Amino acid sequence: MAGIHIRNIEDYNEAYALSINNPEKFWEDIASEFQWKKPWTKTLEWNFIEPKIKWFEGGVLNITENCLDRHLESAADKLALIWEPNEIEGSTLKYTYSGLHKEVCRMANVLKELGVKKGDRICIYMPMVPELTFALLACARIGAIHCVIFAGFSADSIAGRINDCGCSVVITSESMSRGNKKIALKTIIDEAIDQCQTVEKVLVFADTKSTVQLKKNRDYLYIDLASNASDVCPAEPMDAEDPLFILYTSGSTGKPKGVVHTCGGYMVYAGYTFANVFQYKHPEIFWCTADIGWVTGHTYSLYGPLLNGATTLIFEGIPTYPAPDRFWKIIEKHKVNIFYTAPTAIRSLMCEGTEIIEPYDLSSLKVLGSVGEPINEEAWHWYNENIGNSDCPLTDTWWQTETGGIMIASIAGITPSVPAHAGLPLPGIQPVLLDADGKELEGNDVEGYLAIKFPWPGILRTTWGDHERCRLNYFDTFKGYYFSGDGAKRTAEGLYRIIGRVDDVINVSGHRFGTAEIENAINESAHIIESAVVGYPHDIKGQGIYAFVIASSKDSDPELLKKEAEEMVMKYIGKIARLDKIQVVSGLPKTRSGKIMRRILRKIAEGEINNLGDTSTLLDPGVVDLIIKGVV
Ligand code: PRX
Numbered sequence: 001m002a003g004i005h006i007r008n009i010e011d012y013n014e015a016y017a018l019s020i021n022n023p024e025k026f027w028e029d030i031a032s033e034f035q036w037k038k039p040w041t042k043t044l045e046w047n048f049i050e051p052k053i054k055w056f057e058g059g060v061l062n063i064t065e066n067c068l069d070r071h072l073e074s075a076a077d078k079l080a081l082i083w084e085p086n087e088i089e090g091s092t093l094k095y096t097y098s099g100l101h102k103e104v105c106r107m108a109n110v111l112k113e114l115g116v117k118k119g120d121r122i123c124i125y126m127p128m129v130p131e132l133t134f135a136l137l138a139c140a141r142i143g144a145i146h147c148v149i150f151a152g153f154s155a156d157s158i159a160g161r162i163n164d165c166g167c168s169v170v171i172t173s174e175s176m177s178r179g180n181k182k183i184a185l186k187t188i189i190d191e192a193i194d195q196c197q198t199v200e201k202v203l204v205f206a207d208t209k210s211t212v213q214l215k216k217n218r219d220y221l222y223i224d225l226a227s228n229a230s231d232v233c234p235a236e237p238m239d240a241e242d243p244l245f246i247l248y249t250s251g252s253t254g255k256p257k258g259v260v261h262t263c264g265g266y267m268v269y270a271g272y273t274f275a276n277v278f279q280y281k282h283p284e285i286f287w288c289t290a291d292i293g294w295v296t297g298h299t300y301s302l303y304g305p306l307l308n309g310a311t312t313l314i315f316e317g318i319p320t321y322p323a324p325d326r327f328w329k330i331i332e333k334h335k336v337n338i339f340y341t342a343p344t345a346i347r348s349l350m351c352e353g354t355e356i357i358e359p360y361d362l363s364s365l366k367v368l369g370s371v372g373e374p375i376n377e378e379a380w381h382w383y384n385e386n387i388g389n390s391d392c393p394l395t396d397t398w399w400q401t402e403t404g405g406i407m408i409a410s411i412a413g414i415t416p417s418v419p420a421h422a423g424l425p426l427p428g429i430q431p432v433l434l435d436a437d438g439k440e441l442e443g444n445d446v447e448g449y450l451a452i453k454f455p456w457p458g459i460l461r462t463t464w465g466d467h468e469r470c471r472l473n474y475f476d477t478f479k480g481y482y483f484s485g486d487g488a489k490r491t492a493e494g495l496y497r498i499i500g501r502v503d504d505v506i507n508v509s510g511h512r513f514g515t516a517e518i519e520n521a522i523n524e525s526a527h528i529i530e531s532a533v534v535g536y537p538h539d540i541k542g543q544g545i546y547a548f549v550i551a552s553s554k555d556s557d558p559e560l561l562k563k564e565a566e567e568m569v570m571k572y573i574g575k576i577a578r579l580d581k582i583q584v585v586s587g588l589p590k591t592r593s594g595k596i597m598r599r600i601l602r603k604i605a606e607g608e609i610n611n612l613g614d615t616s617t618l619l620d621p622g623v624v625d626l627i628i629k630g631v632v
Contacts, residue, residue: 004030004427006276006411015427026428027055027457031268034307035070036061037237040264046455048482050467051475054241055265055457062235063244063267064141067306068101069235078283079311083130084330086177086317092334093130097309100137103130105233107138110225114201116169118143118236121246123167123199125149125158125189127176128316131205131222132292133302135171140244140263143236144169147246147258150293151176151183153574155191157256161248165258165464166198174206179321186212240264246464247295249401250514251473252485252504258464259295259401266404267307269458273405273426274304277395278367279412284337285364287313289327289345294511295401296371300340304405319345324352328360328387339387340369340397344509346379347540354386362387367412368394372510373542374498380419398422398498400484401512402474404458407431408496421497430454433490438478441490449502450488451481504598506535506543513577515598518545521572525564527552532588532596536581536605544580546605548627551584558584558632581605584632587623589615600624 004026006012019026024043031040040059046052071078076098083093095103116122122144126132132148139146147165149158162170170193176183186204190213193199202219206212212221238244244263248256280286286305290296292314305312313334319327327349331339368388370380375396384394393413397406408425410417415424425431433441433448441448452459459482463470477483487499501507504515515533522531529552538544549565551558562582569577589597603612609628615621 004272004276006414006427009414012411012415012424012427016425019427020430023428023454027268030272031056031059031264031457034061034066034267034271040240044455048455048475048480051471053455053459053461055262055455056240056268059240059264060237061240061264061267062141062238063263063303063307064104064137065235066267066271067137067303068097068104071097071309072101075309078309080306081130081133082285082311082313082334084313084315084317084334086179086321088322088326088329095130100133102231103134104137104141106226106229106231107131107134107222108141108233109229110203110222111138111144111169112142112233113225113229114169114203114220116142116144118238119242120144120169121147121165121167123147123149123158123162123170125151125170125172125185126205127151127173127178127185128291128314129173129205130314131173133314136245136292136298136302141233141235143238143242145243145246147248148293148298149248150291150576151185152293152576154571155188156195156572157574158189158192159195160255161258162192162196162199164248164255165246167196168198169201169203170199171203172205174204174212177316179318190215238263241461243461245298247298247401249295250505250512250517252514253473253516254469254514256514256517257466257469257473259460260462260464261404261458262461265457265459267303269405269456270299270303271307272428273458274300274310275308276411276426277397277406277409278338278340278369279414280305280308280310280338282309283311284366285311285313285334286338286340287315287330287334287336288340288369289315289319289342290340290371295404299405319349323356324349325356325360328357328362331362331365332360335364337364338367338369339365340371342372342510343370343375343379344373344541346370346375346383350379350382351540357386362389365389365392368392370394370396371399373507374500375420377419393417396420396422398496402460403456404460407452407456408498416493416495418495421491421495423495425496428456431496432481433488434478434481438481444490444494445492447487447489447499449478450484450486450496450498451478452484453481455482506533506545508535508538508543508545508577509541511576513545513573517573518547518569518577518579521569522547522549522565524568524572525561527556527561527564530588531565532598532601534598534602534605536602538580541580545577546581546583546601547579548583548585548588548601550587551632556584583627583630585627586632587620587626589624589627590619591617592619604628
């Protein structure tokens, strides 16, 4: 359904060759399998200097027609969505394509009644419930730009994002159940909105009316508005290059930036990658464990599967509740065929031993996927043997918020899958490895900076409200290329192996944080004068967060300082950015120009104190000894 079907290695080679020799033809073939209200007139216009990237210009479409309406004729009764609740005794909810279509239209009408128009930015802060999927699709239905914020970010983080993109409406839930915790989301939203000027309306989902605090003329209960809303809503015609969504992600500098994806290109790329990488076949059940608050959830819990008429499963809870067998229980219960999760989840479940897997029948599984961070060999083998019974192709998928969809990965069962290697690029993707001078490294068995030299439809178009920031972040380091921020190796066989970030971004349990972002939060403490944050290898999370902090007064109690640093991170970022280690220090290793030498701090955090490299350029080399000895 989503263009080019790669079914064997010959197909892959042929598709890859076409995508290099005639990229426009390659993408036209794929795009033409989607439903367009008006065909495009120009397939591609681009340069990576400004940058300016336009795909399928002149084309008019609505992604929800491609996700929903298109399937109604032949598959109205097919399951589109399965929802598994947090509580084990709770009822699963199931929506057919026709049922989901109605819910989305109903919610789209509610949004219209609240005054939402094409181009408005709508903040969505919700748990993993079916209504979350309705909310994204309802925005897309009427041309509003959704901006989902993962429900683990704090009020301050939310306010920063709402203010950056000027959201007029917030969609939220009264509370969220995650494991044995209940979190009052509406209260967090109220606190956030106190710092925002643009929010006019708040749409609230609640289990029981009586408990929600509603602000007059601002807050509305969904059930009150939905009871009179029609379940028919025409799809807004959207230009291919109109924004579909904004998703904030952390970079090495400043505040998180709003990555912008567009209707046409994102649709084509999400549909194409889903169909091919996972080799989805009807009526398989696909489960991506990522929260819709992250790009993986956008593309592979929602848009990719629905664009292909697939059945997607979403889960409200966490892998360890009520017991660490929950994932395996769900796979057995719903006979999941394709399972896509993160290495951090695999590593934490590995620690529980294989006895807890044994009672479950996982024989429905056909394909396994991994995403978000490098998967180490031990976790790869454990996943392959214990979950896949050494019988399921395992695809390690490398991509980013900015790429919209998977870029380098094994096409399940077709292109090579080697432990800890993402493998070959998908047809349409032209990766290169660059040296520090931006020269392409030719041949195999080389290591360098991972960049992409030609656009693909899913590439970000800009960062919201600040195009220059987009240029500087991704297109300036190496002129003429999109730079990923990752380092990689190309093996003797030509397979890519991702090494990790080469910038000041750390990847904790598959979530990105800028070290500067965490430092800024810590420095808000009145008792901390300066801090430096680095990542270090962590057995479960991939990377942990190590903070070095300097007290503003010699007499500060180190324990209180640590507590305060933690509280600041919780307040300004949220629960997801927990500090793993905090060390109070008397000084930081700095160059004469005042730049912190993180390389040295990283080595200390890794425990490699005998291998610190050259410290002679430091303003005060003695400070390193004090840090190692733990002297404050
Ligand atoms: O460092 C890479 C790592 O995650 C970063 C992208 O993070 P984010 O935009 O949050 O998107 C995560 C989900 C797509 C990349 O720059 N990363 C992602 N997938 C892999 C990976 N590193 C190694 N192997 C992967 N499969």
